[in-house]
Amino acid sequence: MNAKLKWLHSPDIYNLENYQPECADSFCFLLQAMIGPEGEEGEESFDIEVCTPKWIEKNLGLDEALVGRHYLIVRDYNYQKIVHSIEKFLQGCSGKDWNEVSRKVLRLGLWEFEGYEDGSV
Template sequence: MKIPVIRAFDDVDHDPIKDWIPEDPYDIDICIRFSIGPSDEMGIDYFDGHFITKNYEEEYASYLQPRYFLIERYSLPVILEMVTLFIETCSRPDWEQTAQAIGKRLSWEYEGYHSSN
């Protein structure tokens, strides 16, 4: 089984994300890029996670993509725990299957890619 782990994360709008404090933690729309790879290998793939608060969801519901995580308020430790718990449920026999399972909630960089071979 390939057990996925978060190796790194960032957000281009809030760099460094670890130091960012929003004006209103209850009105958030943020995308975080996660570097996730199998625990027994060095490689990673990129997955983008979309996190919004209830206030934001109510105001912009008609514009939202269907794949997002709803959070009560912005808290990076809570987001990291949420994603860690989710990806732990995605272990599969090989990395491609694992990445596809993760891609059900996080946008995978290779989503929809088909090899020409």
């Protein structure tokens, strides 16, 4: 089974394809990648912070550290490059079932079911 990007959404940006940030090389926004099994119905949300190195530099205090999990760092905003980067990452996310695949995908973004336990023993 392989992971497939089904669609992208951002609660911060109305139209991702035509978006132009105020500052082309310094921005950060939440991107929700809807990813599911290739060739099958359904998808689950993986939250990714898309930002630039300049945004990190500007917003990281001198005495702070930034943990980079669930960040996609880009030089500027290019929707097609972001899509391509996510799809390229997903090429390495395969497994015997969706549970195994999704555990690999969660390195990219915060999985909506991360930490969820169904109560079964």
